Amino acid sequence: MYSPGYYEFCCRVKIVAGHQALEKIPGLLNDLNANKPLILADKGVTGAGLVKILSAAIENQIEIGSIEDDIPQDSDLKVVNHLANVYRDKGCDAIIAVGGGSVMDTAKGVNIVVSENADDLMKFSGAGTLKHQLKPLIAIPTTSGTGSEVTVAAVIADHQKNKKMLFTSYFLLPNAAVLDSRMTLTLPPFFTAMTAMDAMTHAIEAYTCLAKNPISDAHAIRAIAMISQNLLNVVKNPGDKNGRLALANAATLAGVAFSNSMVGMVHTLGHSVGAICHVPHGTCMSIFLPYALEYNFHKIESFIAEILFPLGGEDMYRSTPKNQRAEKVIELARKLNQDLFDATNGRHSRFLKEIKDREGRQMVPKDKLTEIAATALGDGSIFYNPEELDYDDCLMVLNAAWEGVPLDRSRIKKG
Numbered sequence: 001m002y003s004p005g006y007y008e009f010c011c012r013v014k015i016v017a018g019h020q021a022l023e024k025i026p027g028l029l030n031d032l033n034a035n036k037p038l039i040l041a042d043k044g045v046t047g048a049g050l051v052k053i054l055s056a057a058i059e060n061q062i063e064i065g066s067i068e069d070d071i072p073q074d075s076d077l078k079v080v081n082h083l084a085n086v087y088r089d090k091g092c093d094a095i096i097a098v099g100g101g102s103v104m105d106t107a108k109g110v111n112i113v114v115s116e117n118a119d120d121l122m123k124f125s126g127a128g129t130l131k132h133q134l135k136p137l138i139a140i141p142t143t144s145g146t147g148s149e150v151t152v153a154a155v156i157a158d159h160q161k162n163k164k165m166l167f168t169s170y171f172l173l174p175n176a177a178v179l180d181s182r183m184t185l186t187l188p189p190f191f192t193a194m195t196a197m198d199a200m201t202h203a204i205e206a207y208t209c210l211a212k213n214p215i216s217d218a219h220a221i222r223a224i225a226m227i228s229q230n231l232l233n234v235v236k237n238p239g240d241k242n243g244r245l246a247l248a249n250a251a252t253l254a255g256v257a258f259s260n261s262m263v264g265m266v267h268t269l270g271h272s273v274g275a276i277c278h279v280p281h282g283t284c285m286s287i288f289l290p291y292a293l294e295y296n297f298h299k300i301e302s303f304i305a306e307i308l309f310p311l312g313g314e315d316m317y318r319s320t321p322k323n324q325r326a327e328k329v330i331e332l333a334r335k336l337n338q339d340l341f342d343a344t345n346g347r348h349s350r351f352l353k354e355i356k357d358r359e360g361r362q363m364v365p366k367d368k369l370t371e372i373a374a375t376a377l378g379d380g381s382i383f384y385n386p387e388e389l390d391y392d393d394c395l396m397v398l399n400a401a402w403e404g405v406p407l408d409r410s411r412i413k414k415g
Helices: 023-029 043-047 050-058 077-089 099-114 188-208 214-236 241-261 265-277 281-295 297-312 314-319 322-343 366-376 380-384 391-403
Strands: 014-018 037-040 066-068 096-101 138-143 153-158 163-168 176-179
Touching: 014 023, 014 241, 023 050, 023 138, 023 176, 023 241, 023 380, 037 050, 037 077, 043 050, 050 096, 066 077, 066 214, 077 099, 096 099, 096 265, 099 138, 099 153, 138 241, 153 176, 153 188, 153 281, 163 265, 188 241, 188 265, 188 281, 188 297, 188 322, 214 241, 214 297, 265 281, 265 380, 265 391, 281 297, 281 322, 281 391, 297 314, 297 366, 366 391
Parallel strands: 014 176, 037 066, 037 096, 096 138, 138 176
Antiparallel strands: 153 163
16 A cells, blocks of 8 residues: 555745745745736735735835735636736736635636636646746745645636636646745634644645655644644634744645645545535535544554654653554544534534534535535545545445544445
8 A cells, every 4th residue: 555665756835934924025036037926815815904914025125016806715717817817917927826725726827827828728727738837926825724835736617617627737836835924813713723624634644545655744744743733722812923833834734745645535525525515625624534534444553543643742642552542543633623613612513414604504414415425436536545435435424424423434345
């Protein structure tokens, strides 16, 4: 399963992190021979005042070409094409993306169009279609979760055709990721918990799935430790700048890890729940994480056991008998979800039937589980999971995660 004799690892992104990291952007642009960036964000980011903070940090040294914040929650083909025209009309020579995964994906899509001087983004979908270096792109994450600032992929939706297209290339990597604690200080506790659990899942799946390697392992282990040590405190004390910066660094570490080792069934099931029931990605990740560890236990017990050190700390690792460490990790994963549920006054969901929309309606009806299970079989992450998954397996896990009960491991078909 784990073959460290051969692997590939790549992270070409320069990472600049600190409480005043934004002030380094003019120098970064100068190094890239750029001086007129297009700033991309969404309404939430501008509404929180984050673009104002960025502008104040750079505008005395850099001419801002334009600030555009009409980016939807799902990256959209029409929006990409519109923003590419703005880039050209304003004479911009770089892009600064300020936001979460959708903003990052949109920025990558815009960069393809303007760099290739193209009018049809979809010609560049898939892998290997980009052949040249793109325009300078600086990514500033405003959540500590997706890791998009260091990933090679973008997902752009064509809503007219009701489909999402994947773009993947090393050329999509931003030139720099700027991690500044000011960019996540306004993130509410519920969103802090949800996005950080996305990062935690990236790290744990990177460490336990089939394409793991020694360098991705190192990034993953450190990410797990930093999230474990800081998440609950930041949820309870949102103004903790050091904790915020630690979570931002952890999300980037986890992004580097899973970009080079892939993910497994947490994402397989989470992507499908998100697609069918429109549940936030981080919520799915936190719910399915302990179930994936249970399902894959017989294949990766030793790797799960090793996670106890960064997740629970040295004292817990040493005091737990070796043959009980993997089980302890699963226990801690569930406890973390419970602690986040308590710390967010019940807004952090522990299992599927708890997920509600703003009107209090259940977002994942039980009669949707069969459709979710069928959809999961087409997700690419399924191939990197340690144990094989078929329709019945997916449905079994979904039913347990819906009810909030541990998985009956005697029902797992061991391949």
